[in-house]
Amino acid sequence: MIPGRSAIAPKGILSRLRSVMAADATAETRLQLVTNIVATDMVAEVCSIYIMRAGEVLELFATKGLKLDAVHLTRLRVGEGVVGAIAASGRPMNLSEAKDHPSYVYRPETGEEDYHSMMGVPLLRMGRVLGVLVIQNKTQRHYTEEEVETLQTVAMIIGELVGSGELINKEETLPTDGIAMLPLRLEGSALNAGIGMGAAILHEARVVITRFVAEDPETELERLRNALSEMHGALDDMLQSSESLDDEHRDILETYRMFAEDAGWLGRIREAIKTGLTAEAAVQKVHDDTEARMAQVQDPYLRERVNDLQDLANRLLQHLVGVEKLSPEDIPEHAVLVAKNMGPAELLDYDRTRLRALVLEEGSATSHVAIIARALDIPVVGQVKSALSRIEAGDPIVVDGNNGQIFIRPGEDVLSAFKNSVKARIRQRAAYAALRDKPAVTKDGVVVSLNVNAGLLVDLEHLKEVGADGVGLYRTEIPFMARSDIPGVEAQVSLYQKIMDEAGGKPVVFRTLDAGGDKVLPYWDNHGEENPAMGWRAIRVTLDRPYLLRQQLRGLIRACGGRELNVMFPMVAEVAEFVQARRLLDMEIERESIKGHRLPSRVNVGVMLEVPSLMFQLDSLLEKIDFLSVGSNDLFQFLYAVDRGNPRISGRYDTLSPPMLNALKAVVDKCNKAGVTLSLCGEMGGRPLDAMVLVGLGFRKLSMSASSIGPVKMMIRSLTLSELENFLHTQAGKSRHSLRPVLRQFAKDRDIAL
Structure with a gap:
């Protein structure tokens, strides 16, 4: 701050802006008056406003201190110059020497060569950057946090007025392509x-906010209290009216309801009101600040929680200004x-x-x-x-x-x-x-078990609808992802019991927590891994944090008391990892027995085959497990070293290629020899042509999405398996990129339903 300069009073600058808004003047004149007021109150020799135009170009719309001929002439692309860097990041920038910044560019038409220090903040509205507000001084000064905060408050108001057309003509706003x-x-x-x-x-x-500057902060704080009370009541009513949703989806709404009472969020709103903003302007400012900060966060879960806060901010604004909801007849x-x-x-x-x-x-x-x-x-x-x-x-x-x-x-x-x-x-x-109640049996009498993949209670409703034989894969991580903290043992027991009840006696295979990779839990750090699919995920997480796995196994054991428990460990790369996980399971079974809890009638333990290294230890593994399930998505990804999420290479290789089919056939042969039940759960099993080949290779149990059961069952019932087995034998050793074309023609020639 300049020596001798008193602290900036936000209320003063806001009151002068209010007079500009009330003035009977053109949009261009108003914008110029705004730059004059900001420059005077911030003790800046320059104040400039840049507005975003089509093609992500920032155009100088008004200035106090730079050459007026530069208005509408000076343009910077987003990312170009300090102004463009502010627009690209959506964050303020405070520089004592602007010329030292790597993004600095000199525009001679502005006459800004005499200025050294610079502070700029984005004009934000609805999370979008509409422009940049800048002040400059000839002296090398570092603007204080209070000055940055004041300029952000002013920028919030300018952003609202620019977006609504109050400060620029409507024809000058961004064209909509x-x-x-x-x-x-x-x-x-x-x-x-x-x-x-x-x-x-x-x-x-x-x-739309029409009042920005408060006349009495106490009145605004009271308005905020009343609006919060109304909003909380409305949210409680919504929770009561959503009883048709299952517990997991109600958990999501309960978590959302807790956001509405966040002390930090409400405290920042109250502080903004005390600076001179109305309650609605304070709510919007706090949200814009939060959204701008979170724009830099890569964690998808945290980014999505910003949407919940946006929802709450909008609801609170509706209660403050009395906006009516869209009536049913308007839809x-x-x-x-x-x-x-x-x-x-x-x-x-x-x-x-x-x-x-x-x-x-x-x-x-x-x-x-x-x-x-x-x-x-x-x-x-x-x-x-x-x-x-x-x-x-x-x-x-x-x-x-x-x-x-x-x-x-x-x-x-x-x-x-x-x-x-x-x-x-x-x-x-x-x-x-x-076909729902008919078996999945080939024309020559071979029965194939078709099961569903599930991850929410609502998925269990499809079990009866499609006539599946059971749940071949229950993804237990999805309920973990829907909560804001780790579910306790009792919560897990309740959930797993409901799953077993909904299954109606049909078998359910529970995959233990498969978090990490693209499945981020909100309550632990993801550490920003460069290659998360091959990083700290699944069994690697739960073996490093055994309390997570022990609590989950405890919940499964209790929930399946008197019933059969099928538990499967994911992402196992070596037999030693399975042995370690099995030891934890045995410890929990013994613990529950000592405590007198009812144990499952039978415990079947299996492994997901996803990592190719495990194929070289299959003989040793098969001696220790009751069943094996091929996770075709990851196995294919790792077998070919191909990122399935990369569009440039995701379609380069095929699941019906000789290397993939040879690997699967080797697994079938080893499991048959060891007498271990084999299944496949992955996208491959849900595609009729791929499923046809899997059955031809010897798979007799497939798990897929519920919507795939019908098409796959229809294919199986139209298939003569012996013909397919003979045909596959003739294709063994072929060096084609993929067998898909010839297999599709085989199916077409024999009227197999695909």
Whole structure:
């Protein structure tokens, strides 16, 4: 701070900004007045405002101190210059010598060569950077934290006014590419399968703030208290009305409800009010600050929790300014919801009987809203860039949740094709449903056991619907990921008992905690591994933290008292790891016996074969286990050293290639010789052609998603296994890249249902 300068009073600068907002002047004049006020109050020789234009270009819109001829002439790309660096990071920058910064660029038309110190903050609105607010001084000074905070408060208000068109003309705002009436196709990530068609509803939970500067902070604090009380009551009502959701999904809403009472979040809002902001402006400022900080965090779970906070901020704003919710009659009968992102409670605000699909600009498979959408069987496509700027309310949309595509204003040919696809899918489902109670048996009498993969209680409902023989893989990590802390033993016992009850006596194979890699738990550090798929994950985590595994095994043993327990250890790379895990299981069985708890009637212990190194110890392993399950996804990935998430190479190799099939055949032969039950759980088992080959290799138990049971069962019932075995024998030793084409032709020639 300049010597002799008193502390900046945010209330003073805010009150002068309020007078500018009330002035009867053009947008350009208002913007210029803002720079004058900020420069004067911040004791800066320069104050400049840059606005984001099309193509991620920052244009100088107003300045006090630089040459006025530079206005609308000086432009910087995002990432170019200090101003561009601020826009790229979304964070403030405080420099005593701007020229020393590596991003510094000199623009002679501005006349800024005389200035040394510089502070800039982004203009944020709805998590987007709309521009940059900058002050400069000739002296080399380091601006204080208080000055940075004050400039951020001013920037928040300017960002709101710029976004609403108060400070710049509407025609000067960012053009929206792709509006008009032309058809448009956008790509994203498939977060929940299915096809949905309907009219677009734009989820604009954003509340327009019209009052920024408070007249009486105590009055604003009282308004905040009242709004919080109303919001908490509304959230409690929502929890009571969501009794149809199972415990895991209610846990998500309970965790969300706890966010609403976070002391740190509420404390920052109260402090912002004390600086002179209204309650609603304080709520928005605190959220913008949080979102800007979290933009730098890579952890997907933590990033998704920001969406929950955005949801809460919007709800609190609605209670503060009295915004009414969208009424049911305003929602078309067939609606597609489009949002940047949303919290789980926001999705439940809509009439779920009318929602046909959900489109998100952000979102991930682990986001709470995606988990709830899956429970409601709503197709979801996420990571759709610029969806809100390219879609208008009422636009007809087709959402292809199977392939991660959305079609906006589709032509009649596209619409007709999807309608036919939906009709064909309905007919197929009817045909699959007719097979529900029939066995998966080949024409020559070979029975194959078809099981489902599950990870939530809601998945167990499909067990009866599709006529599966049991649960071949229950992913126990998903309930762990849905909670904000580690579930205790009793919570796990309750969950596993419900799973066994829902299975109705059919076998369930519980895979122990397979966290790490792309499955991040919120309550431990991921350490930012460069190659997480091959890093600290699955059994490596639970052997390093045995209390996690012991608690889980204890919960499984108690839950299966009097019933058969099937437990499987994932990502085992050597027999020694299995021996160590089995020792922990035996310790827990002995512990439960001493305590007098009822033990399972039988305990079957197995291993997932995912790491190729274990194939070279199979003989030793098979002596110690009751069953083996091939995890085809990871085994294929590691066998070929191919990152399945890398689009440049993910399709380069094929599961029906000779190396993969030779490896699987070797496993079949060893298990048959040792008398050990063998199964496969992975995407390979759920694709009819791949499943056909697996049966031909000798697999008699497959586990897959519930939706794949029908197609695979239909394939098996149309197959003569002896013909396939003979054909595969003729292909042994072939050096083709893949056997897929010849196998598809084999199936076509024999009318095998694929």
